[in-house]
Amino acid sequence: MKRLASLRFLMASVFQRSKINAEMEEELRSHIQHRADDLERSGLSRAEAERHARIEFGGQERFKEECREALGTHFLGTFLNDVRYGLRMLRRSPGFTAIAVLTFAIGIGVNTSIFSLIYALAIRPLPLKDASSLVSIYQESRATKQHPRGTEGAPSYVSYPEYANYRDGNHAFFGLAAYAEITLSFSGRDPEFLHGLLASCNYFDVLGAKLAAGRGFGPSDCRPSAAGSVVVLSNGFWQRKFGGDPSVIGKRLTLNSQVFDVIGVTAPEFSGTELQVPDLWLPISMASQLMPNTFGTRDWLALPNVSWLQVVGLVKPGISRRQAQAEVNILAHQMDANSPGAKTTVTVNAAAFLNSPVETCPVCVANPDSSQFVGHWRPLETPIGNPLVHRASPESCHPPISASATPWASDPRDEVRAAEFGTCSPSLGCHSLRHSAEIGLFVFLRDKSTRALLHVAFHKKGRSAIRKLYIWHPGLTVQRCPGTRRFWADGRQLLPYRITEGLPVTRPESALRGLHSRFR
Amino acid sequence: MADQAQILPGSLDLLILRAVSLGPLHGYGILLRIAQISGNALLIEQGALYPGLFRLVRKGLLKASWGTSENNRRAKFYELTAAGRKRLREETDNWNRLVSAIASALSVQPEES
Numbered sequence: 001m002k003r004l005a006s007l008r009f010l011m012a013s014v015f016q017r018s019k020i021n022a023e024m025e026e027e028l029r030s031h032i033q034h035r036a037d038d039l040e041r042s043g044l045s046r047a048e049a050e051r052h053a054r055i056e057f058g059g060q061e062r063f064k065e066e067c068r069e070a071l072g073t074h075f076l077g078t079f080l081n082d083v084r085y086g087l088r089m090l091r092r093s094p095g096f097t098a099i100a101v102l103t104f105a106i107g108i109g110v111n112t113s114i115f116s117l118i119y120a121l122a123i124r125p126l127p128l129k130d131a132s133s134l135v136s137i138y139q140e141s142r143a144t145k146q147h148p149r150g151t152e153g154a155p156s157y158v159s160y161p162e163y164a165n166y167r168d169g170n171h172a173f174f175g176l177a178a179y180a181e182i183t184l185s186f187s188g189r190d191p192e193f194l195h196g197l198l199a200s201c202n203y204f205d206v207l208g209a210k211l212a213a214g215r216g217f218g219p220s221d222c223r224p225s226a227a228g229s230v231v232v233l234s235n236g237f238w239q240r241k242f243g244g245d246p247s248v249i250g251k252r253l254t255l256n257s258q259v260f261d262v263i264g265v266t267a268p269e270f271s272g273t274e275l276q277v278p279d280l281w282l283p284i285s286m287a288s289q290l291m292p293n294t295f296g297t298r299d300w301l302a303l304p305n306v307s308w309l310q311v312v313g314l315v316k317p318g319i320s321r322r323q324a325q326a327e328v329n330i331l332a333h334q335m336d337a338n339s340p341g342a343k344t345t346v347t348v349n350a351a352a353f354l355n356s357p358v359e360t361c362p363v364c365v366a367n368p369d370s371s372q373f374v375g376h377w378r379p380l381e382t383p384i385g386n387p388l389v390h391r392a393s394p395e396s397c398h399p400p401i402s403a404s405a406t407p408w409a410s411d412p413r414d415e416v417r418a419a420e421f422g423t424c425s426p427s428l429g430c431h432s433l434r435h436s437a438e439i440g441l442f443v444f445l446r447d448k449s450t451r452a453l454l455h456v457a458f459h460k461k462g463r464s465a466i467r468k469l470y471i472w473h474p475g476l477t478v479q480r481c482p483g484t485r486r487f488w489a490d491g492r493q494l495l496p497y498r499i500t501e502g503l504p505v506t507r508p509e510s511a512l513r514g515l516h517s518r519f520r
Numbered sequence: 521m522a523d524q525a526q527i528l529p530g531s532l533d534l535l536i537l538r539a540v541s542l543g544p545l546h547g548y549g550i551l552l553r554i555a556q557i558s559g560n561a562l563l564i565e566q567g568a569l570y571p572g573l574f575r576l577v578r579k580g581l582l583k584a585s586w587g588t589s590e591n592n593r594r595a596k597f598y599e600l601t602a603a604g605r606k607r608l609r610e611e612t613d614n615w616n617r618l619v620s621a622i623a624s625a626l627s628v629q630p631e632e633s
Contacts, residue, residue, distance in 0.1 A: 027547060028570065030595045034548040035566070037591050056566055063567035070574035
């Protein structure tokens with residue numbers, strides 16, 4: 001009531017300023033007239049009485065000002081005066097004004113663009129159908145001596161048995177899909193590296209993906225020993241590589257030496273869950289065949305404690321993210337019960353490009369059995385400062401490494417050793433090396449305290465790319481695997497090494513440049 | 521004039537509320553009423569009344585309306601609102617407590633040592 005009254009007065013004071021002033025004037029005049037009436041009655045002439053009344057009343061202007069103050073209207077006047085004064089001062093010093101305005105403009109602009117970027121990456125729902133019901137599932141697993149954990153991707157990813165447990169045990173989701181990024185070497189007329197996504201066979205259904213041609217994965221495509229596997233192309237890759245030719249369905253592609261039948265092409269608007277739209281999608285069951293050297297002959301889907309899958313789910317209507325998280329956590333705890341000491345915590349986040357929980361894993365313990373970073377390496381006699389690192393042995397058929405691929409190691413005092421990786425290990429032969437090779441390089445910089453492992457993909461046609469880079473801190477170590485020594489045909493020794501602790505770097509090129517400049 | 525007391529700060533509002541509580545009055549009428557009920561003991565500067573009135577209207581304790589005075593002149597009449605009536609009761613109680621407290625404090629005789 002009180003507030004309403006003062007609000008009414010304030011509004012009146014803003015919109016009816018002159019009316020209020022006129023009323024105030026009239027009221028004071030009326031007062032003086034009444035006083036004059038009284039004085040007149042006591043015997044004064046009218047003129048005399050009015051003069052006396054005015055003198056008794058005192059300075060009208062002063063009281064009017066006090067009245068305006070009492071109404072709270074003078075603040076507005078003072079404020080307007082301040083604004084006018086401010087504008088006058090700004091006009092007087094245009095240089096200062098320009099700099100101030102510019103500062104504000106840049107500040108606002110930078111803030112806006114940073115927010116837009118963060119919004120686009122981390123807040124905005126994925127550009128998918130039903131995006132508001134889509135969530136990502138991450139987990140935090142406590143690795144112990146009894147339950148070491150391997151990581152291929154990020155520690156917050158899940159293993160296939162964990163994914164299957166969440167997928168089959170829950171009542172909160174319409175479906176849970178799992179996927180992992182993979183780089184593929186594509187053999188053909190124009191070989192190249194492709195960005196692929198290993199996806200569970202419900203992937204397209206869960207994400208509600210539309211297809212431009214053919215079909216998506218069906219349950220039969222993910223049977224463990226499916227004879228001849230299938231691939232779904234992204235629209236962009238289809239246009240780029242096949243010119244949008246619809247007869248591509250049924251064609252065969254060779255990826256990492258495996259043959260795939262093209263069964264479908266996604267619609268242009270489907271861009272998947274990752275920032276970078278994949279070139280193609282492959283059934284998750286092909287992981288072991290496509291990356292035979294990461295875990296040896298072991299079946300990726302059977303590895304219970306390797307974090308390599310990202311999980312995205314479609315929550316049923318009426319179920320909150322918190323409820324869904326609680327349910328998945330119960331499933332995780334049930335699994336933990338089978339392996340004492342293990343502790344898994346699941347996080348369910350709204351699906352966005354960047355939403356994985358902060359990955360703070362100061363010590364990542366690799367599983368000695370899964371030893372995903374095993375590199376059979378052997379020092380090379382030739383330092384990398386030399387323009388060419390020659391073929392190390394008759395068996396290894398990787399092409400010469402040109403120093404231009406490693407411009408960062410031009411200082412001859414930097415010791416660089418090459419290690420053979422993946423596709424070229426003696427036991428597997430060199431079948432895929434017709435077009436490309438992957439080679440690990442151990443880099444020991446001058447101060448010996450920083451070492452790095454480069455996972456470099458070399459291409460026959462000279463296009464090379466640094467695939468992965470692992471940097472060790474002084475406190476982290478590379479361990480030699482005990483007992484397993486191999487010998488090359490010429491009698492030289494091959495020592496298997498396992499990298500137990502490393503810091504995976506997502507932007508290897510810039511990381512390398514930074515590393516190099518730091519130790520120059 | 522010499523026997524008229526300067527009013528205490530803050531007590532003007534209370535006097536206005538009290539004067540108006542007996543019936544709607546215009547500004548000059550309020551002054552007369554205060555003089556009358558205080559037995560001409562209180563001096564109020566004529567112009568100083570109006571900021572007080574405006575303040576009370578703004579607080580919603582008084583409401584104002586234009587009318588015609590006993591002298592047949594146009595004048596603005598003030599009367600108490602419900603909130604004003606309540607405030608008057610509270611302020612009167614406070615005032616009485618204060619006055620009796622001060623009076624009793626002043627009436628204490630120094631003890632003979």
